[in-house]
Amino acid sequence: MNPVTAEVTARIIDRSREARADYLDRMEAARSAGVGRAKLSCANWAHAFAASPEGDKQRMRNPTAPNVAIVTSYNDMLSAHQPFERFPELIKAAAEAAGATAQVAGGVPAMCDGVTQGRPGMELSLFSRDVIAMSTAVALTHDAFDAALLLGVCDKIVPGLVMGALAFGHLPVIFVPAGPMTSGLPNAEKARVRGLYAQGLATRDELLDSEMKSYHGPGTCTFYGTANSNQMMMEMMGLHLPGAAFVHPNTPLRDALTAATPRRAIEIADGGNAYAPMSAVVDAKSIVNAVVGLLATGGSTNHTLHLVAMARAAGVLIDWSDFDALSKVTPLLARVYPNGSEDVNAFHAAGGMAFVVRQLLDAGLAHDDVVTVAGLGLRHYQTEPFLQDGVLTWREGTATSLNTDILRPADNPFQREGGIRLLAGGLGRAVIKTSAVKDEHLKIEAPALVFDDQDELLAAHKRGELNRDFIAVVRFQGPQANGMPELHSLTPVLGVLQDKGFKVALVTDGRMSGASGKVPAAIHVTPEAACGGLLAQVRDGDVIRLDAHAGVLEIKVDPSELAARPRAVAKGSGFGYGRELFGWMRRSVGAAEAGASVLFEGAA
Structure with missing residues (x-):
């Protein structure tokens, strides 16, 4: 282990000792209380599946049949979230085949920063993260579930889902991504047209035509912004199935990964030998892994807010000094637009997350001894999924970069320090x-x-x-x-x-x-x-x-x-476009370095 990575991790563990112990005590108390649905009265439980199909009702009467919560951020305005329309049925069918049930427990708001950019609605964007966390808690507080699957991709949505789900950290939780859209107009051309428009040398029609060729279909925007940084972090934290981040939506492999999540959630539920609650997955070491991944890939600065808040929800206390110390020893392994000319699809093709994880582990910059939803050890995430005769399986990812203009090894990086x-x-x-x-x-x-x-x-x-x-x-x-x-x-x-x-x-x-x-x-x-x-x-x-x-x-x-x-x-003014409804958040929110959240005691 790199001595700086080890030192920063030890410092975070020591700083967090009291908060982390309190969090884990609360999670153990929740686990000790038993499976939620077993505590519900007959009337409560009947309410929970009154509208379910008859087959589901019979399975839900079985006290040993698991029930999996789905919390979705579906809407069809966000290209990244539109594919989620199909996911609940895929998940329910896979759960049924495994002798379990799955229910959409609730939905969370999902606003698009790309739409609100430069508009008054952007003033609600950061606060929407805490609203999403609270909405996730509302969904899961029905206390009728053995595990949870969280459907989210974009900027504030994934951090909010993480924060909300950590309040139910005695449950296993797996994040279910939708994947990036296929590549459109080359990023260099998009940037060129934007520059021309800024100088008054391109018309609005020309600009709109360029943007439509860039953002053209279902899936995540393909530049390496906050949404794709989210997906990287879910891999580094062990909350995805390995290699799930950058598989295109509406493909057989994506559907197979989606169907595999309820099966795996059932396998790691309490009562079995592979119990992996979210409270064990998200700890100081996995948070450090996320920071190191962010630095090594040149990811979004928004995560100097979001990671702080996410960590705090698990009783782990980090600050910008930790980012800075880790940045000084973490090499920049990736060049993805806007830090390079190519997009996340090219990053994925060049070796993607499997290559990055292998490099960081081999260099001693990331912790392997962590709990993940795939099992013990981050090495699971140096594998990549594929279909063999229609069956989902995993194989070792490439040990060498397939395009050194996009991905480089730790001993020959783009920069010696992180981003x-x-x-x-x-x-x-x-x-x-x-x-x-x-x-x-x-x-x-x-x-x-x-x-x-x-x-x-x-x-x-x-x-x-x-x-x-x-x-x-x-x-x-x-x-x-x-x-x-x-x-x-x-x-x-x-x-x-x-x-x-x-x-x-x-x-x-x-x-x-x-x-x-x-x-x-x-x-x-x-x-x-x-x-x-x-x-x-x-x-x-x-x-x-x-x-x-x-x-x-x-x-x-x-x-x-x-x-x-x-x-x-x-x-x-703080009024108009719904801003007046968020006045209490502006008055109560904590400082940026504390995560800019309203959810923690003493946040203001």
Whole structure:
């Protein structure tokens, strides 16, 4: 085991000792109370299957027949979630063949960040994660299940499902993905058209035509953003069947994997020799594996929020210092758009998760001695699924990269360090995604241009006011100010300015998402401007230094002068598009480095 990985893991275990013990005590109490359906009265139990087919009713009368919960995030607006329409019937048929039953216990909301990007609805996006966690709890609190299957893919949905299901961590839980859409317009061409549109050199019709060729069918968007980072993490944490992440929807292999999940959930339920509750699967070592996987693949910065919250739901306490320490020893093994030119389908074809897992284990960067839904040991995840005469089985994945422009071994990586670093200094603590940023752009010192929302910056660009060196400070974008929307719409504009030769960067208490690109961006600045953060006192012309190599984010203004300045005030209304319903969350949410959640005691 790499000594830094071992040291960080030990530090997390020690830091989490009390919280983890409390969590495990609660899970053991839930397990000791017995199978939920056995505790229900006859009236309660009859309610639970009153509408079931007659065959299911007879099986459910059998006290030894398992009942599996399905929690689904299906809707047909999200391309990644549309395939879930078919999954419950596949799962129910497989459960029936195994002498069990399966029920859709509940649904959770699933909003599309791609649709709400740059719109008021994006201010609900982060909070939807905690709503999903609560909705998952509502579904499972019927207490009628021996195991649970969770159907989710995209940005806040998987973290929310994890957080909610961990409250029922005495149950075995398997995540059931839908897979990526087939590849469309090459990513380089998509980026080119976006850049032209940002400069006024392409029409809206041309832009829409390009985007439709990129996002064109069922399945996950194929760039390596938060949704596909989710799928990577579910493999690294042992919550998927091995190799399930990047198999296309509506294919025989995908259907076979989906049908295999209830069978495996029954095998690892309490009462058998393979009992693998979620509380055993998600622990400090599996969380470290997820962080290392994120760093090694250049994954989404959103997980510096989500992984913190997910871990905390299991009584595991991590912070950005852990990400930073692990990043310094984790090599970057993958180049997937926007960190490279190819998409996740090319990543999967080059060796995918089986290759990444093998490399990280062989290099001593990930823990093998973990519980997974596939059995003991992360080595299960260096295998890949395939159909042999129509029967699902697994074989060893490739030990060598099949495309070294996309995947490389740990001893010959794209970069010696991982893709996420901690920045700290006079403006607070922040994170930066470095994997897609050229080395010469990772250090910048320039005067600030201050904006209180992203629309102000875009308007200044249209007026031609940004053709110079500057660091854009976009403030009042944190969780308490407006729900911490992604600022992805700033990427094309800042990228165009950087391509013109200007030195530009972004500093914000908001998010930039898994689509963070080639412009250096210090994001999630904590404390945020709305909660005492010094971003509220920055003025145009203040010189800011961002140095990702040194881990520094500082302002070259005398601290006493800065502290004496009046604080700017957020001007967002918090009304319209449902935002008024989430006011209590904005008032109660914790800091970004604590996971930006409302669900934990003392979160505010």
